[in-house]
Amino acid sequence: MGRPISASSGRGRGGLPALVLGVVLLGVTACGGGGGPDAGDGEGKNAGGSAAARSKQSEAVVSIAPKHGAKAVDTSGALKVTAAKGRLTEVVVKDAKGTRVEGKISGDGATWTPSTHLAAATTYTVHAVAKDSEGRKAAEDAGFTTLTPKNTFVGTFTPEDGSEVGVGMPFSIRFTRGITHPADVEKAIRIRTEPAVDVEGHWFGNDRLDFRPEKYWKPGTKVTVDLNLNGVEGRPGVYGEQNKRVSFTIGRSQVSVVDVKKLTMKVMRDGKVIKTIPVTTGQPGMETWNGQMVISEKLKVTRMNGETVGYGGEYDIKDVPDAMRLTTSGTFIHGNYWASGAFGNYNASHGCIGLRDTRGGWDKKAPGAWFFNHSMIGDVVVVKNSKDRVVDPDNGLNGWNMSWADWKK
Numbered sequence: 001m002g003r004p005i006s007a008s009s010g011r012g013r014g015g016l017p018a019l020v021l022g023v024v025l026l027g028v029t030a031c032g033g034g035g036g037p038d039a040g041d042g043e044g045k046n047a048g049g050s051a052a053a054r055s056k057q058s059e060a061v062v063s064i065a066p067k068h069g070a071k072a073v074d075t076s077g078a079l080k081v082t083a084a085k086g087r088l089t090e091v092v093v094k095d096a097k098g099t100r101v102e103g104k105i106s107g108d109g110a111t112w113t114p115s116t117h118l119a120a121a122t123t124y125t126v127h128a129v130a131k132d133s134e135g136r137k138a139a140e141d142a143g144f145t146t147l148t149p150k151n152t153f154v155g156t157f158t159p160e161d162g163s164e165v166g167v168g169m170p171f172s173i174r175f176t177r178g179i180t181h182p183a184d185v186e187k188a189i190r191i192r193t194e195p196a197v198d199v200e201g202h203w204f205g206n207d208r209l210d211f212r213p214e215k216y217w218k219p220g221t222k223v224t225v226d227l228n229l230n231g232v233e234g235r236p237g238v239y240g241e242q243n244k245r246v247s248f249t250i251g252r253s254q255v256s257v258v259d260v261k262k263l264t265m266k267v268m269r270d271g272k273v274i275k276t277i278p279v280t281t282g283q284p285g286m287e288t289w290n291g292q293m294v295i296s297e298k299l300k301v302t303r304m305n306g307e308t309v310g311y312g313g314e315y316d317i318k319d320v321p322d323a324m325r326l327t328t329s330g331t332f333i334h335g336n337y338w339a340s341g342a343f344g345n346y347n348a349s350h351g352c353i354g355l356r357d358t359r360g361g362w363d364k365k366a367p368g369a370w371f372f373n374h375s376m377i378g379d380v381v382v383v384k385n386s387k388d389r390v391v392d393p394d395n396g397l398n399g400w401n402m403s404w405a406d407w408k409k
Contacts, residue, residue, distance in 0.1 A: 058136035060086025062128045068142040075120055075146050075231035075239065076184070081112040083130035086138065088112055090129040095122050117188065120231040120239050121148040146231065149239035153177035155209075155229065157246060158296070158397075159377060164251045167216040168294040169378025170397050171225055171246075178206040180235040185209070188240070190226040197221070202407045204394040214404045216380065217250040219270070254379045256371075258353055260288065260386040263344045265353070267371065277367045278344030280336065281386065282351040288383055289331060289351070289391035292400040295379045297325035298372065300361060304332070304352075321361030322372035326353075326381060327396040333381055335361055335368025343367075353381070 061084040066073050073079075079101075081091050087109025093101040101124070102115040109130070118124065123145045130138050155173040159165045171191065179185050182203055189209070191199045197213045204210065217223075224247045229240030258265045260281050267275045282288040303318045323334035335357025342348040343356045357368030364373065380400070393399045399407060 056136065058086065058130075058132045058134075058138040060084070060130040060132040060136070060138040062086075062088070062130045062138055062140035064126050064128060064140055064142040066142075066144045068144070070144040072147040073118075073144050075118045076233060079114050079118065079124075079126075081126065081128045083110055083128075086130040086132040088128060088130045089137075090127070092127045094125055095119065116228065117184070117231045117233075118146050119243070120146055120241070122146050122231075149237070149241075151177075151238040152241040153179075153229075153234050153238055154240070154242050155227065157225075157227075159248045161246045161248070163248045164376065165248055166295065166376050166378030166380065167219060167250055167253045167255070168292070168380035168397075168400060169217070169248075169250070170210045170212040170294070170399055171223065171248075172208065172210045172397055173227075175207045175209075175234065177234060177238050179203075179209075180206065181233060182206070182209075184232055185229070185234050185240070188228045188232045190228065192224045192226075194222045200408050202399060202402070202409075208394070210397070210399050212399055212407070216253065216255070216400075219250055219253050221250040223248050223250070250378075251376060254375065256379070256381050258288075258381060258383045260347070260383065262385075263347070265355075265381075267374070275370070277355055277371065280339060280342040280345075280349055280354040281347045281383070282349050282388070283347045284387075286350045287347075287386050287388035288349070288353060289327065289388055289395075290383050290386045291390040292398060293326040293331070293381050293383065293391060294397040294400070295324045295326065295333075295375060295377055295381065296397050298375070298377065299323045299325075300372070302334075304334075319359060321357050321359065322355075322368040324372065324375060325396070327391060327398070329395050331391075331396075333371070335366065335372070353383070 063082045065080045066078055081088065088105050091103060091105065091112040093103065093114065101118065103112050104115060105112045123143065125143045126141065128140050153176045155175050157171065157173040159169055186201050186209060191211055193199060199211050199213050201209050201211045224245065227242050227244045229242040232240040234240055253270050256265050256267045258279060258281065263279055265277045265279045266273050267277065300322065302320050302323045304320045305316045321335035323332045325332055331351055333353040336354035337357050337359045339348045339354060355368040355371055357366045361369045363369055390401050391398050393402045
């Protein structure tokens with residue numbers, strides 16, 4: 001009864017022609033990426049992008065020891081930075097104040113090690129960068145804190161910071177604990193001079209270290225000493241606790257030569273004799289040492305008691321004027337008011353060098369007072385022609401009595 005429906009005139013759902021509906025469905029299928037050629041191209045692009053990202057990542061691997069957050073780290077030997085599959089290009093180590101730790105990258109770029117020890121009880125940060133063979137960078141950061149020592153040592157030194165001293169003055173430091181790692185301690189003491197001169201250290205025992213040049217200092221030389229002892233392990237479990245800079249200046253040159261046979265002292269300023277003074281030195285059996293002796297202390301008035309130097313009660317003079325120490329054992333060059341006929345005539349002392357003076361040293365023209373007022377710490381007094389031996393180099397600041405070769409041993 002009804003009419004047959006032809007394909008050309010049929011309609012789908014909603015009245016749309018079937019042909020149009022088919023086209024729409026075809027379009028949806030194509031946009032959905034159901035395996036057509038467009039979908040394949042899209043996947044190829046994404047894969048290429050991931051490979052490019054991977055190619056930009058450095059193959060270099062940076063490692064820092066100790067690990068980040070480490071506590072109670074040793075001040076020596078623990079810090080090291082390495083690079084695998086690349087070369088280190090930058091390593092920056094700083095403490096909390098921003099002070100950098102000096103160090104060196106090895107020739108092959110594989111390691112960085114500090115040039116010195118670290119300070120104790122200090123927090124450090126490390127930033128390290130390495131490059132691989134393609135020049136791509138990799139970086140690593142870490143932080144750690146060094147140990148807090150239970151036992152410490154310090155050094156007392158001479159001359160004082162800011163002082164002007166004579167040409168014979170060494171820099172001498174004495175430690176409160178015996179040192180069993182002398183090379184580590186000596187490495188932590190840096191001496192710079194202007195003008196530049198080679199300065200070497202010498203140990204006297206295990207608690208004293210002196211520094212000097214081969215010959216007397218040149219007048220006007222400026223000396224700067226950095227005591228970077230904080231964190232140095234001077235002996236097992238005992239660490240230094242000083243970081244201090246000491247500066248001093250060398251004044252004019254004064255070297256005075258005492259001739260025991262002639263009983264005179266020639267005072268030479270910058271190589272020229274400015275005064276000849278009659279003296280008295282050690283009597284027979286108590287002769288004055290021979291050798292080069294450095295003035296280490298000046299006392300306008302002092303007491304000299306024979307009991308303090310092994311002479312019992314032979315003398316006790318409470319008001320010795322214008323005294324200057326030459327040895328630790330008690331040799332002085334000083335004013336003398338009680339042996340008025342001895343100067344230039346005979347030896348009357350117990351080993352000291354005596355110059356005519358007044359009680360209290362009030363007469364500035366008297367030889368003892370004059371020499372005291374024209375001398376400074378670090379000036380040199382040379383004694384010759386005595387029947388006694390040469391003074392020991394460690395008896396006072398008298399290392400000049402060692403050859404340069406022996407000093408450097």
